[in-house]
Amino acid sequence: MTRSRRSGTPVATVLSWLYALLLAAPLYYLAVSALKTNVEIFTRPFALPAHWLWGNFETAWRTADLGGALFNSVLISVVAIVLTLCLAVPAAYALARQDNRVARVVTGVFSAGFLIPPFAALIPTVILAIKMDLFYTREFQMLFLPASALPLSVLLLTQFMRTVPPALVESAALDGAGHWRLLFNVFIPIAMPGVVSVTILQLLTFWNEYLFALAITGTGPDVRTVQVALPTLVSDATNFGVLTAGTVLTLLPVYIAYSLASRRMQEALTAGAVKG
Amino acid sequence: MSTTSTLPGTRPGTAPPIVTGRRKAGGGLHSPRVLLLTIPSLVWFAVFTVGPLIAMFVIATLRWKGLLYEPTYVGTENVSHVFADPVFFDALRNSLVQVAIVIPIMIPLAFMLGYHLHTKPRGYRVLSVLYFSPGLISISITAMIFYGVLSPDGGVNGALRQIGLDSLATPWLADPSTALASLIAIDLWRGVGWTAVLFAARLASLPSDVVEAARMDGAGRFRIMWQIAFPMIKDYVRTLTMLQYLWTLFTSAALILLLTKGGPGTSSTTLSYLVYAKAFTQRDLGYSQVVGVVLLVLGIAGMLLIRALLRSSLENKR
Structure with a gap:
């Protein structure tokens, strides 16, 4: 049985590796180009670099001010994730504890919100930032990102919190525990895998956010995120070696995180899309 | 989704008079008032998501030349502008072409690759890491990768020259006949593997005995995939199709x-x-938001269509 499962059909094997090759080729091209000059990139696109030009990384770091941009990205992502959890955890607790009509309406609101891509309301959101006097600031992004993350976060956390056995709730109630004690001592520990998944998933989403970061936080060197800083390396006379080096640097934090916790990350990201 | 067992009134034997003053003040551990805890998140959602979504419909009725100017009400004038503009119809056509190519290729291909991954073929770990990786890469990084790959002296043209197909080399993003196709190819590059990983994760959560039984009956691999595994995760296929759309x-x-x-x-x-460009580079917010409303309508209509398509075919099979 295992043999027949493992062998698969030749067509499937060939197709699956062909697609893998298609995925890997641009990533390989990216990695080798980061160490070359323009001339070498153009003339020997797939060869390993003749001279390893580590200076590209330094140039990219300096030109796009990636250090400052990385700091802005970390700051925005961390504040936004803390705010997301502060808003979503109590809401999920409430929805897991109650299943009346009001609770179902609230769940319905978040389910609908999950389907609508945030891009739909990009321009009105920019106007909101202007009206709040927070245009071209990091602060608006910190406030806005949690809102875009709430539907999925609340729905996922509610599912995890529903797994708390009623007996535990009863015994905590007999001990005279209030909602907050119940939440912190019983629900959050049991729903911890859910909290971790939501944190990973939304941190990645916040880190990768581009269009809102561009339109609202803007390209000012003191506030821009790393996703906005990277494309500033493109010009009429782009140095492709420097651009690809910058791309590698921007991608590195995510891949380091992935190599440290690949299983967790895969679980978190698939959980995020499994919830419809 | 079954009901939780913490519904109010599910504690038989708790006579009302026993409830202490302290519990009463706190609303009681089983009182529906716990739902007040959802208010902060609902307020946040209302201000930053629902509000802007509603504002879109209002802005669509305004003449508003750039973010720093004062808007005036013009009713349906923007709508007639948009529907008389050939650029809008080009954009509509391009969007329809984009989804009409991306979705019918992506979903079946991703399902088959996901099924293949799910059977744990040789080297499936390498495959799943590679398939998964576009899910980690942001839009701006994707764009920068393909800016290099598709540039006139980039990777694709380099590869074509090396295998002697110089005549096919073209500035992919600057050639009107290949620009949209290049963008569609990037959509597929990103989406297929990532969706396949999601399908594989879902298939792994299915009971394996049904598939085993089918195999015992001598059902072929292709038949098991499409006639047994596919119907079992049909709801999920529908959800992912809607999301990808x-x-x-x-x-x-x-x-x-x-x-x-x-x-x-x-x-x-x-x-x-067009929504983005009209608002930020051509400074016509009313026009931009009329297109935004069209996009929203298309989104909802497409979702309903996908729902209907993937539901009816399930019923036909039964």
Whole structure:
């Protein structure tokens, strides 16, 4: 049985590796180009670099001010994730504890919100930032990102919190525990895998956010995120070696995180899309 | 989703008079008042998501030339502007072409690759890491990768020259006949593997005995895949199809902004990019938001269509 499962059909094997090759080729091209000059990139696109030009990384770091941009990205992502959890955890607790009509309406609101891509309301959101006097600031992004993350976060956390056995709730109630004690001592520990998944998933989403970061936080060197800083390396006379080096640097934090916790990350990201 | 066992009144034997003053003040551990805890998140959602969504319909009725000017009410004037503009119809056509190519290729291919991954073929760990990786890469990084790959002296043309197909080499993003196709190819590059990983994760959660039983009956691999595994995760296929449809329709603006700016001409302008460009580069917010409303309507209509298609075929099979 295992043999027949493992062998698969030749067509499937060939197709699956062909697609893998298609995925890997641009990533390989990216990695080798980061160490070359323009001339070498153009003339020997797939060869390993003749001279390893580590200076590209330094140039990219300096030109796009990636250090400052990385700091802005970390700051925005961390504040936004803390705010997301502060808003979503109590809401999920409430929805897991109650299943009346009001609770179902609230769940319905978040389910609908999950389907609508945030891009739909990009321009009105920019106007909101202007009206709040927070245009071209990091602060608006910190406030806005949690809102875009709430539907999925609340729905996922509610599912995890529903797994708390009623007996535990009863015994905590007999001990005279209030909602907050119940939440912190019983629900959050049991729903911890859910909290971790939501944190990973939304941190990645916040880190990768581009269009809102561009339109609202803007390209000012003191506030821009790393996703906005990277494309500033493109010009009429782009140095492709420097651009690809910058791309590698921007991608590195995510891949380091992935190599440290690949299983967790895969679980978190698939959980995020499994919830419809 | 079954009901939780913590519904109010599910504690038989708790006579009302026993409830102490302290518990009463706290609303009681089983009182529906716990739902007050959802208010902060609902307020947040209302201010930053629902509000802007409603504002879109209002802005669509305004003449508003740039973010720093005062708007005036013009009713349906923007709507007639938009529907008399050939650029809008180019964008509509491009968006329809985009989803009509991306979705029918992506979903079946991703399902088959996901099924293949699920059977744990040799080297499936390498495969799943590679398939998964576009899910980690942001739009701006994707754009920068393909800016290099598709540039006139980039990777694709380099590869074509090495295998002697110089005649096929072209500035992919600057050629009106290949710009949109390039963007569609990037959508597929990103989406297929990632969706396959999601399908594989879902298939792994199925009971394996049904598939085993089918295999015992001598059912072929292709038949098991499409006639047993597929119907079992049909709801999930429908959900992912809807999500991919919405993502493809709505989020192409960022990639286009970074790679082609909608050009050359309008050859790669989609509705999503038109919303962005009209607001930020051509300073016509009313026009932009009329297109935004069209996009929203198309999104909802497409979702309903996908729902109906994937539901009816399930019923036909039974």
